[in-house]
Amino acid sequence: QSVLTQPPSASGAPGQRVTISCSGSSSNIGINTVTWYRQLPGTAPKLLIHSSNQRPSGVPDRFSGSKSGTSASLAISGLQSEDEADYYCAAWDDSLNRPGFGGGTQLTVL
Amino acid sequence: EVQLLESGGGFVQPGGSLRLSCAASRFTFSSYAMSWVRQAPGKGLEWVSGISGSGITTYYSDSVEGRFTISRDNSKNTLYLQMNSLRVDDTAVYYCAKGSGHNTVTVVLSPDWGQGTLVSVSS
Numbered sequence: 657q658s659v660l661t662q663p664p665s666a667s668g669a670p671g672q673r674v675t676i677s678c679s680g681s682s683s684n685i686g687i688n689t690v691t692w693y694r695q696l697p698g699t700a701p702k703l704l705i706h707s708s709n710q711r712p713s714g715v716p717d718r719f720s721g722s723k724s725g726t727s728a729s730l731a732i733s734g735l736q737s738e739d740e741a742d743y744y745c746a747a748w749d750d751s752l753n754r755p756g757f758g759g760g761t762q763l764t765v766l
Numbered sequence: 767e768v769q770l771l772e773s774g775g776g777f778v779q780p781g782g783s784l785r786l787s788c789a790a791s792r793f794t795f796s797s798y799a800m801s802w803v804r805q806a807p808g809k810g811l812e813w814v815s816g817i818s819g820s821g822i823t824t825y826y827s828d829s830v831e832g833r834f835t836i837s838r839d840n841s842k843n844t845l846y847l848q849m850n851s852l853r854v855d856d857t858a859v860y861y862c863a864k865g866s867g868h869n870t871v872t873v874v875l876s877p878d879w880g881q882g883t884l885v886s887v888s889s
Contacts, residue, residue, distance in 0.1 A: 658810065691874050693811075700861055700879035701803075701811060712877060744811055748874045754825040755801075755874045760810040 659684060659756025660745050667764040673733040676761045678745030680726050684756065690728040691746045692721055695760075701744065705730060737765050768793050768878040770862050775883030782852050782887070788845040788862030788880055796820070796840040799865035801873040802847045804858035805882075814860070815847060819868040830856075852887045859884050 661679040668674035678690060692705035703712055705721035708728060720731045728747075732739055745758040774786040788800070801816035815836040817824045824836050835848040845862050860883050863876035 688874075691876075695811075700882060701876075702879075703875070703877045706866075706875045706877075742810075746813075746874050748871050754816070754827065755813045755871075757811045757813065 658759040659749055659752065660747060660758035662743075662745060662758035662761045664759065665762050665764065667766055668732075668735045669766045670735055670737065672735050673731060674735055674763065675732075676730045676743050676745075676763070678728040678730070678758050680728070680747060681749075682726060683751035684726075684747040684749040685723065685728055686726040687750060688748045690721065690723055692719075692730045693744045693746065695742045695744065697741075704743070732763075735765055739763060740765050768864060770864060770878060770880035772860065772862050772880045772883040775860065775885045777886045777888070778852055779889055780852060780854055780887055783848070783850045784852065784885060786847040786849065786860055786862075786883060786885075788847075790843045790845065790862075790864070793864070795838075795843040797868055799868060799870050799873050800838060800845045801863050801865065801870075801876065802836065802845075803861045803863055803879075804856075804885075805861070806855070806858040809858075812858075813873070816865075816870045816873045817845070818870050823870050825870055849885070852885075854887050854889075857885060857887045 689708045693701035695701045708723040709721045769791045802814040833851045864878040865872035866875040
């Protein structure tokens, strides 16, 4: 069972905006920052968002992250076919004293 | 560019052992926490274990606590995962990942990952 909770799937048409939620608790998202990873089939995860809302260099500004209370969100605007991937949120959990992932959200571009 | 190269995966019977290695290069290895993350076929990511840059602090997921041991040799720039008493549900691709700082908490932000090595446990 994942420490963080994500919807298993999300979808949107090309050009649309889609958001993926990540729900946690007071021991993880509530007091720590959130990281988002993207994973294409058969490849290693790639860092997408760190510190809840910061994009590493090279990540398009179509991707944005936010956090409020014990929840976080990843927003993707101007959806493109190449955005089809699995998206994972992650955060350190102070009660467990280790990190945890969400279960992952499979994004489909219609 | 950071390089992380895992090795040591393979096929093993339940109850057996394997040792995974992750050879790191092009960064100051001892300055960064490292972790092992696995992904079972068709499943999500799971943080298995992590270790601080000095090797003093470690953590394990509940599913591997007492069976797996993480270690590092900073003189060889290599991360290890000793896996004992392997079970069928340990079957997964195992990735090593470089944290963003010295302490284990920094593994949450891992900008660099290896390509993964497959561990298959079956009778």
